Amino acid sequence: MTFEDFNFKPQLAQAIKEAGFREPSPVQKEAIPLILEGRDLIAQAHTGTGKTAAFGLPVLQQLSCDGSVEALVIVPTRELATQVSDEIFRFGKALSIRTATVYGGSSYTRQIQHVQSASVVVATPGRLIDLLQSGKISLSPRFVILDEADEMLDMGxxxxxxxxxxxxxxxxxxxxxxxxxSKEIRTLAQRILKDPATVSITGGNVTNEKIRQLFYVVDEPERDDALVRLLDYKNPDKSIIFCRMKKEVDRLRDFLAAQGYDAKGLHGDMDQRQREATIRAFKNGQAEILIATDVAARGLDVNDVSHVFNYHLPFDPESYVHRIGRTGRAGREGTAISIVSPHEFRSLQRIQKSVGSSIESRIIPRIEEVRAQRSDALIQRIEKQEVDTASYELIEELKEEYDLTTLACKLLSMLRDEEEVRGADRIGKDLKEIERLFTRMKEERHYKKGRGGRNYNNNRRRNDRSGGYRKKESGRR
Structure with a gap:
């Protein structure tokens, strides 16, 4: 199936082609015909599957551009409002369709003026309700879209x-x-939708299958070293590191900057101008790493994020789904990496059971592995490097003092010295230690279920005294 099968208007079809869209994604393939039929719709699909185009294209196809607001898109965050508005504008500009973006932190007057001349309004709930209740705007749209509805409910x-x-x-x-x-989403749907059609792309797995999910087990004091080692080894083009707290974002940003990484922080205490500048720098490649809290990164849409790191696991499976959905977008492959302490094993299992996908256990690479990986990368870099005239002249000058082999070794040594591998040789748990930790967790669960809390605690104390559990856990501390 191709987008030509939908018989869109020529201008819209051309915009789709210019955007590089060829085949519709699963959610687009199922949702677009239903929307064109005029059905209300509940669509469940993970982040990064093309949901904006799934509702944007059929809505744009049906707009009459009569001078009024014909479509209203409600989204949870300012960042997502801007991104959705930009994408709808990109597809609709050939049809002379105007969009307006409505969110807090910007001028009321300017936004009201934009709404008055727009066919499509993209808005966050807080600012939209202010404008509606005060009577500053009045809307009678033919199409109303709730995007990222679960995030809006999570945000209250x-x-x-x-x-x-x-x-x-x-x-x-x-x-x-x-x-x-969730149950709350279904209840809301019953209230605002009429005889809706349902599209569910997720099946038993609510995460993108193009995202490889890995976890590494470390003791709590090793988190920073583990993160640096993984960044050194994976060498991501563009990555997001998720933290639970704002102060953790600031601390980790400063720590990584001290290690030589170009990292930016994003959290709720930043004003709108700072947030927009940070996101712009990340999108434009001026920062290779974005460190963010869950709330700050909601709705963040950057297609070329190669890796997502969970510095700590999130508190709930839904947040995990949204975090890792920042990579593997627009048909690309991605990698999601979680740094986990033994105390987080139960959270890890709960997340894995909820999302229905496999999260694979891995060992933190040792220094020699990082060096080998960097050697391979250096060879590829040398192969791609073009040679300029000035370099030839410099080589001729240096050949008077050094033979070519010595000269090449010196130059390569300079390059390798710039890429020092930091930290201890061994970081985190190996596979046998991880297996023992999982076994211990199962035994504890068995004691709790089969013998009761008191017997379980007594057994654990006896094992502690005899070196049983605790000796096994201590490993190489």
Whole structure:
């Protein structure tokens, strides 16, 4: 199937072609025909599967451009509002369709002016409800889309969403897109949708199959060293590191900067101008690493993120899904890496069971492995390097003092010295230690279920005194 099968308007079809779209993604393939039929829709699909085009293209196809707002897209964050608006504008500009973006932290007057001349409005709940309740704008859209509905509910926007729909016309086509489908989402859908069709792309696995998921087990004091070693070994082109707290983002940004990495931080205490500048620098390649909290990175849409790192595991499976969904976008492959302490094993198992995908155990590479990997990368770099005239002249000058072999060794040594491998040779647990930790966890669960808490604690104390559990766990500390 291709996009030509949808029989879009010539201008829209040309915009799709110029964007490099050839075959529709699964969610696009299923959702677009239903939307064109006029059905309300509940679509569950993980992040990065082309949801914006899945609702944007069929809506743009049906707009009449009569001078009023015909489509309203509600999203959880300012960043996502900007990105969705940009993508809809890119597809709709050949049709002379104007978009307006409405979110907090910007001028009311300017946003109201933009709304008055727009066919499509993309808005966050807080600013939108302010404008509707104050009477500064009045909307009667034919199409209403809730994008990333689960994130909006996680951020506490449920009451705002309900209030917004009291200001919208009953005769409308409503589309709800969500990566996860909780009871609250289903209840909301029953309230605002009429006889909806359902699209579910996830099956039993709610994560993108193009994302390889790995975890590395370390003791708590080893986290920083493990992160640096993995960055050195994986050498990601563009990566996001997720932290739980704002102060952790700032600390890790400063730590990585001291190690020579070009890292930027993103969290809720930054003002809008700082946030936009940071995201722009990351998108444009001026920063190779973005360190962010979950809330700050919600809706962040950067297609060329090769790796996502969980410095700590998130508190819930939904956050894990959203985090790793920042990589493996637009049909690309990606890697999601979690740094896990033994105390986080239960959280890891809960996440793996919830998302329905395999998270593979790996060992932190040792120094020699990193050096070997860097040697391979250096060979590739040399093969691709073009030679300029000035270099030839310099070689001729140096040949008077050194033979070519000595000269080449000196130059390569200079390059290798610039890439020192940092940290201890061995970091984290090996596979046997990880297996023992999992076995211990199963034994503890067996004691709790079969013998009761008191007997379990007594058994554990006896094993501690006899060197049983604790001796096994100590390993090489």
């Amino acid at each position: 926007f449920l009451d705002d969403i309900k209030e917004i729909f009291t200001h919208l016309p009953e005769s409308r086509q409503t589309l709800l897109f969500s990566a996860t489908m």
